[in-house]
Amino acid sequence: MDLDAIQQMFFQESEEGLQALESCFALCREGADDAETINTIFRAVHSIKGGAGAFGHEQLQAFAHHYEGVLDQVRSGALTMTPALLDVLLAAFDILTDHVAAARGERSTPDDAAVLAALAGAGGAHDTAPAPEPAPVAAAAAAAAPADDFDALLGLLEPSSAAPAPQDDFDALMSLLEPAATPAAAAPWQINVRPSGDAFANGGEPLLLLRELVRMGASKIALQGAGLPPIEELDVQRSYLGWSLEMPAEISKDDIEAVFEFVDGWQLEMRQEAGSPPAETPPLPAESESAAEAIEVEAPPPAPAAAAPAQAAPPVPVASKAAPAPAPAAASDGAAAAAAASATIRVELDKLDRLVNLVGELVITQAMLAQRLSEHGLAGSSELTSLENLTRELQESAMSIRAQPMKTVFNRVPRIIRELEADTGKRVRLQLDGEMTEVDKTVVERIGEPLTHLIRNAVDHGIESPEERLAAGKSEDGVLRVGAEQRSGRIVITVADDGRGIDRARVRAKAVERGIVAPDAMLSDEEVDNLIFAPGFSTAEKVSNISGRGVGMDVVRRNVQALGGRIGVSSRFGSGASFTLSLPLTLAVLDGMIVKVGEQTFVVPLGNIVESLRAQPGQLSHLADDAAILDVRGVQLPVLPIGALLGIPAQSDPDNTVMIVVDTDAGQAVIMVDTIEDQRQVVVKSLEANYRAIPGVSGATILGDGRVALILDVEGVLAQARRRQAIAA
């Protein structure tokens, strides 16, 4: 694995760490700031800091260092979590997120001065409090040394730091390297570490990690240079050295291991024994090809143990918050962590997509085989049924690998809300439901933008200011509910607020003013609500930088439709509005009805179909050449002649056609086709990728007999029909 790949892994894990932070801060906001939550927050920030140091992301590391310092005080109980402190920590979390994005090259480095000052203020307040219990010297020095000292050290290995750092910085640094003047109360960690032979590959620099250990309080560093060959045989590409060192007992095993999280093949040996000097350490075992191995020998428990080495002393309890857990617990934690680590593997998305594509091809081939066998009278064979079942199961399994929880999208919502609260002065209580609802990765990736817009809209337009809310007899805090759930093979995402709701009179007036509807148009409440999705519609009194440019909701609808989804809105004036997005769970397969129009075969997505029927005499009324309406139990629905719309010769005799009632965002309509052939799951192939986009067609599929069938974009066909009618009028 090259350095880039390892760095990508760091970024992925940082992303997961940030998500964990968001979840933990959500708990803190609810008052559940227990020790475990705070500890999780601390560890996540610490892990990001460690990786940032290993990959030379100095600004990220420096910021995380300050952040971690304050979190450490919270963790130790020296700082009490208050709403004001939580605000500072949340602001710092947002900046940390930006720093990670900057390290990934996705944005510029954020301006963190204000938040750093706030962190310093929060931490500084603690300085006036009674001094904490004495810590071991090295750790105390590490904690007390100004961050700039570390920054000076950070620069030493970097090409940009050609100029020597000021003398004072080095003195401070040197003081960090001094051995502890007095014996520590608890047994320090004795560590042997040896980089892998190819540790320099792809620009790797083992001293960066050693530097990180020093920064964490390492002392008594001794070089193990026995493996260094004679200079004639020295290969500058290979690493030959190793080190033994001592780490303060207060540093947890996980924190030490986190330093080596992103290196492969290193040997790491950790043990915690009182009074054993680290100078003479046994030779390390031969290099391993596996990832850095952590071998830990825990100090034995106080009770006599047969296997305990005679010189080993029991661990001495320390008052510090970072005291290691009792040995058995730590060991079981380690086992659990190891089990969890082996339970998942990371797979490149390309490989996964290739697998999904191959399974898609298999489904098509299986359908072709079934077709061929049926031509020879073997359609009902049990082997074919088994193959069909297995293929479907395989397809579902393959698709489930691509499924991701909506949590990855929902985790961004609290930050959006925080920013909106700051921008608008409104107060919003966020309620997230169904975070673990799984949906295809593509949907997860593309739903973020429409969802963000809906949320911004809800806070900007929907939820009132605290004063307005109080005047309306509501609580000061608005409530925004964002939820996801699976319903009938689709995912339904809801964004609901308890704000002012849609003012239909105003919406209608604005739509008339903008020429979107005629002044005398008869519109139902639902139709009025749907006007907000019309292109160019905006009711905002003034254009804000949040929303209100009138380009939002129609784009939201288009984005949702591009995902094969639909968006609806329901509202009660004065009580709030609720937007509902209904999306397919996956974009790769689709349940559809196979229909024929003339000589062409089409697939109508089942999600759109309400019912199918044959028109009875008198039920169909022709309005113009190709315009007609169908009376479905008293409701007049426009008939979409697919043949005419797509330029295909088709039946026009109502007695020989089938009417399919479809539901769209713009209301119900009827599709007129010649025959219905089948109903089945089809594998969706992109037309854009393989040919070009065609209006009214969302994709294509290959049928069992090898024919290509186009998948109808029902929304698009209806829009096309309406345009034709508008032009004809």
Added chain:
Amino acid sequence: MSNPEQLPALLNSAAAKPLLDLLKERLADNEPLILDGSAVSQLGQACLQVLLGARTAAASRELAFTINNPSEALSTMAKMAGCSELLLAGEA
């Protein structure tokens, strides 16, 4: 080598091979290794290994090995790597 050899500012992985070649050449000529570390701002493990190897080789040939005027950066990094005595106070 009568005049001290100036060590470059960046003793990173890229500098290891040229440094190795230079020191091997001096050793082949039986010249004492007198180095000037005043300009060094960065020291990586690859160059550290070369310097350590050269020091051992010089000792076995009874040649001097000295780094004069080590910069703060060099001293700090050498100390951090646990080899300040070995490297900076070394002599044949």
